[in-house]
Amino acid sequence: MSDQAKSLFQKVWDAHTVRELPSGQTQLFIGTHLIHEVTSPQAFAMIRELGAPVRFPNRTFATVDHIIPTDDQSRPFSDELAEAMMTELERNCRDHGIQFFGPESGAQGIVHVIGPELGLTQPGMTIACGDSHTATHGAFGAIAFGIGTSQVRDLLASQSMAIAPLKVRRIEVTGALQPGVYAKDVILAIIRELGVNGGVGYAYEYAGPVFDAMTMEERMTVCNMSIEGGARCGYVNPDQTTVDYLQGRRFAPPSNVFAEKAAEWLALASDEGCHYDDVVTIDGSKVEPSVTWGIHPGHNLGVAEAIPGPAEVADDDRAGVEEALEYMDFAAGSKVAGIPIDVAFIGSCTNGRISDLREAAKVAKTGKVKDGVRALVVPGSMAVQKQAIEEGLPEVFTAAGFQWREPGCSMCLAMNPDKLQGREVCASSSNRNFKGRQGSPSGRTLLMSPAMVAAAAIAGEVVDVRFVSTED
């Protein structure tokens, strides 16, 4: 037993190491494997070809989220391919004895929303899923990776993956967030500061007073976008907030052992004086409501700022800025505030949880969606939907002219029918603004917090949500 001070990352990595591989990579046991309909069918086909069974069906959990319609979910789905994917997933789960949280279970939703809700996501786990935003689960002090379909195959066959050890960067966010500034703005500020490639080869440990004060849902928003900063995963050390969230959840430890488990979880937090490969400090009180203006999440700024021109950025970024300005059709020097929008989307694994809907509803109460703007609110899961209904939120949204939809990934990546048309500009609470991301090859995405999306929907343009007076 070593007395050496270790980061949470190191503790979890060591506990899950099966062996070192000749390549220098580690064979890492993955304790919780989450699957969905898009990246699993081919993986199941591949293990069938290999003749290998699913090794740990009891540590594999499935849902449907990417292709599920958010309006009419009756079967068969109107989209034939979506129906085929759904059928494949149902069949594979049945054949291999894997628990499937589909619509009939009452627990369906975006995979990174339902894992935590169900208490499947716990401190000290390694978690993997064939989806880029798996780092979300790191909010619980888990080490959670997005993986490709071939690795989904590896996990099904061996419950393990080959991965090179990571360095750890501790990002301390000090001070306190101003009113109108949310977790979404914090991660956008981090990505702006460190760049979209800054985290390559790193796990990000998010820490400091701003994170101590955050709820679990806020921590999930930040961890969710770790990949957009180039990091392989991101996490927050578990604390009493984590313990309180998990207590009583369906897959959390039962009450007779809960206190003991909670103590084990808290002990996983990074030790005082442990080694970090890098430490960065960001002043949280200086973070502003942020908006992306370009074609990757690093192209973001405070809502009161002006869009940079190619001459104002470093040489390496110049061509990217030129391309972004041309694609988005924005002028350098023009303000972000005042950009007109056509569509507003509140939802996604980044910001589709009950606290996000509550914040957006406070703003929605102040007015009506501008004529000509199409606004969607998509709850992240059936549980979020149910909670929202109990709180009267759907009525608040529909009275203001927002559409209230069924749970799914929806317009974040528009694999279902919720898509932008042509050159539409969308104010979105999702995580990516790449060209063509939201279903139209020439569509344009502005990322921001859910409150900012609601404010933009009402104004018909990007506005500073701090100037919208809500009754709290």
Add this chain to the structure above:
Amino acid sequence: MSNDTLIKIERVEGRGCVVRGDDVDTDRIIPARFMKEVTFDTMGEHAFEDARLAAKGEHPLDQERFHGASILVVGQNFGCGSSREHAPQSLMRFGFNGFIGGSFAEIFFGNCTALGLPCVTLSDADLASVMDSIELDPTQSIEIDVRASKVRSRAGELEAGIPAGTRQMLLEGSWDATRVLLDAGDLIEQTAAALPYVDLPA
């Protein structure tokens, strides 16, 4: 399940195709609407689909002179964006089995290696020479020599960057991760048994 069928990759040779530009992301390589295909079988037809539609036949993947190329030559940070493997799968099924570039996004690189597709890097100057050379004479043979870490073409024999671990995996056949992982046998269950939250399957 035996190990004697590991596929060792020493070199990849074929004609080259040049796609210029940096930060080409995975949504561009394979638009998200194609992620819903149940298998990868038709993924190759949709590689760079939106860019090709916009270029109306002028995109490198549509140009007659690059028809039949199996080595794709690209810029910096190629494949940034998604962890989804659809991007390398679509390029592989389009017909590419090797990539030469300025740099590759980490997850894209990992996904390519997992498919046995070498991605090697060249210096800015060397990359420019190779791109120019292929555009000048697209019929030439381009070779990625994994063992020697070299790229050979009419632009000369150039030093190619490839991480030592990746190179070893391609040469040994251990890029086929599933077979390597399964080789751990009971060590997997032993690791699981020591974790407080995992029960071994019934």
